[in-house]
Amino acid sequence: MEQTKKEMSEIWEWAKALFIAFGLVLLIRYFLFTPIVVDGESMKPTLDDGDRMIVNKIGYEVGEPNRYDIVVFHAPEKKDYIKRVIGLPGDHVAYKNDQLYINGEPQDEPYLESRKEELNEGEGTLTEDFTLEERTGKTIIPEGYVFVMGDNRRNSKDSRIIGLISIEEIIGDTGLIFWPPSEVGFVK
Incomplete structure (x- = not known):
């Protein structure tokens, strides 16, 4: 007993x-x-297809996205996308001669340097010229929205195609690869 x-x-x-x-x-x-698995080539060279990452879901519950954050969001196709925040509310975004301009000021994008160096003479630019007005019909990004782009500018379905992203659709930011072992670490 x-x-x-x-x-x-x-x-x-x-x-x-x-x-x-x-x-x-x-x-x-x-x-x-x-966890999330990178699906596709749109964030190359920063992220590879199949990379497994951790998404921080609490960051935007207490704050707003920052420029160049890598975020995961619910896309219009009922699928989650991973892209980089380029434009914030109140910003005007434009690209001219492979140079990003935010509110008329040129911006550095060090995460694109290796990709730009890969381009051979005569292959053109990594990112085609555009303005926010041409892509979204807006002169500035409205409150509650961001403009996102993939690092693989020639092969990315991003705000240039799907439009502005509501901050409410952002699941969180990511910057930690946990698989494969050879890629473990933080990315920016």
Whole structure:
């Protein structure tokens, strides 16, 4: 009899521990962080197809996106995309001669340098010329929206095609690759 009570008590303790552990995993997974797999080439050379990353879901609950953050958002096609924030609310975005201009000021994009160097003479520019007005019909990005682009500018379905992204559609930002092992680390 004593042995049965002890066994039942031990089983109950294990069940409670497992219940708490699963509860914490669910809390973390659905409210704080979530894994995502990069699908496609649109963020090359920064991210490769198949990279596995951690998405920080709490960052934008307490703050706003920053320029050049890599974010995951719900796209109009009912799919999640990974892109880089280029334009923020109140910004005017334009590209001329492979140079990004925000509110008329040239901006550095160091994450594109290796891609630009890969272009051979006569292949043109990495990013075609455009203005915010041409792509969205807006003169500035309205409150509550951002303009996003993939780092692989020649092969990215981003705000130039799908339009401005509502900040409410952003799941979170990402910058940590956890798989494959050869790529583990932070990206910018």
